[in-house]
Amino acid sequence: MELNLEITMESGQPPHFLWNCENGRFWRIVGGERRELWQEDGKLKWSEGFGEEAKHLLRSGDNLERICKAIGTDAVMRRAISRHRGLRITKNAPWETIVCFICSINNNIPRIRKMVQSLMVDGEVMPPEVMFAADLGGKKLGYRDKFLKATAEAAMSYDLSRVGRMEYENAKEALIEFEGVGPKVADCVLLFGYGFLEAFPVDVWIAREMKRGYGIEGERAIREFAKKRWGKFAGYAQQYLYCSARSR
């Protein structure tokens, strides 16, 4: 599996907010167990018993070479890919992904991470029932606390796995019903939480990069262009562009 673990885990995807990094190893606690991930000579290593989950997290089934070949149809994208070799889309739990990206609203990565960490108990994001009942005051969430409360309450009586069985457009509409989930957050959740690789989240970095690289402006036009050019792998294209924009 082609992989650059460091770039992947620290590219603004959910693991960036949920996992920790210490001397080259990534770790988090799940169910009281410490899971670790690292690379040796490019080869992925994991702590005992964590192999299947690790492969799932890193979408080992994605043929990165084939995907990059499919989306690398112009100089801008090829350059983005070459500068971030081994960057993969990750697959995370839907609820954790929703929380991460509600926290991301009009926010920066270091602070998103702080907020998400403050919403974790025993290494995991508080489940909806707990979050709804929790006192979020003092966590410095800004106006996002009311979005989290409302969405947590709604999620208590909603089977989030349903979304994963819908078509992309319907799934997006369903997610936007939650307070604090708009088009951009929904696309992030669909991409990183449900594995819809056609999702193309448009944030300020992407908007900037699309104008710079392709001369395209406006959310509507950007999404149309992305769908036409990158189709079912638009999510990967987006992540390469995002990292390019941020490393500029």
Next chain:
DNA sequence: CTCCAGGTACCTT
């Protein structure tokens, strides 16, 4: 002081 950050909700054209 202003500007910005993986935007959304709500309003008016």
Next chain:
DNA sequence: AAGGTACATGGA
């Protein structure tokens, strides 16, 4: 569909 504005917070 497109364009405005308020909204919390902290760092540059």
